[in-house]
Amino acid sequence: MRVLERGPSLTDQAAQEIRARIVRGVFQLGEPLSEITLANELGVSKTPVREALMELKRQGLVEVHPQRGTFVFEMDATQVRKLSELRAILETAALKLAVANDAPGLRTRWQRIVEEMRAALAEADAERYRTLDGEFHRVMFELADNPYLLEAFDLIAFRVQALRNRLSLDPTLNSTSFDEHVRLAAMVPDSGSIDEIVDLLGRHIEWTREHYLVELASAAETVSPARQKQRRRADEA
Template identity: 60%
Template sequence: MTLTVARGPSLTEQAAAYIRGRIVRGTLQCGESLSELALAQELGISKTPVREAILELKRQGLVDVQPQRGTFVFEMNADQVVQLAEVRSILELAALGLAIDRNRDALRRVWFEIVSAMDVALATGNTEDYRVLDGAFHQAIFDVADNQYLSETFTVVAFRIQALRNRLSLDPDLNITSFDEHQRLLQHIGEGEVEKAVKLLAWHIEWTRDRYIKFLKVLTTAETTVRNYERRQRLGDHKGSLARG
């Protein structure tokens, strides 16, 4: 008789899941510095599994390890956001076509449950539940498509897409627009309007891309304003010192 022992997640896997969750939810902001020591203390483990977890997250594109400088949460400029949206569009539209061909009714059922839950989350102002459901809505396309290699390819960019989506979901007005598009996608699938569903999904991805680029511009403007203010303060202090001297 062979005894099979179930293996739980290793410390490295647990650390990776913890850090990934904080990045995806937005608790750790884009560009924020990561401390192996601080993370190890939070988790109550040594630095070694944290270091290994960071290397795994680097492979997933969620952290940037810079020699002699440190480790940072990923950042994206407008060009990178455009490229990510291009890859997302190619993969999701391909998956939607397969899902519709293989089991359109299953997709409709899963989407109906998710959209119903999204409606509740939106009505109660639960943005955290809403953005998790938003991610589940798009993941359902790949689940129903049932193509292992397509799903694995999407996984390469899925966490980064979810992280960007979560940052946008902090705006209630954007959530309302997003929810409306998810409802319409469900309606098109339910009524067999395949071409309309494909066009709307493509538009939905483009809309998300444009909103995030706008978000980046606002963020950059705000950061520039802060830097200019700090520079003026330093110059003012310097002039004051010279006058006193």
């Protein structure tokens, strides 16, 4: 008896595409999402889009506010600090395991990604740069060879990527971020103490946190008319 193969449903496809746009930074934090606009762009009815948004809500990627509409998730200062604390714990553990398991492999993969990041910066390709930034950090978890550690990181990875998306809009911050990635790739030890590279990784994560907190404070001071208009359109959709 032949078992029928089923492809992903329209709801699954819609959820995958919207999720990808959020993670890539096409949709920014707090941006309103219109079911009608998304349905038109994806070439489907509103039903699979509505179901997809509810699934993404369960995953924490979107927020649904009654009488207001659906928005890409946002993080306040407290959430950013707590996210950074957890990120530091997970990435430090992953780095130590990756170095212990395969230091040469970590160095080689990091150096390759760094060269791709260099090219992305030269081409002013911010989207490519932040994607590579995410890959750089994920390598540690892959070489750590601990599926539970990777699973734990995947639970917060989209939020971490959202921070990168916001900060990568500033070329100056990208340049500073790149310099730190170059230093990390060059500091992978063959053996012995890894305190120095662990310390740099911690300061790199702290740097991301502090700059995003500055972004949050700046955004709180001024809500642009365009943003207000976006929210009104989402409320009416």
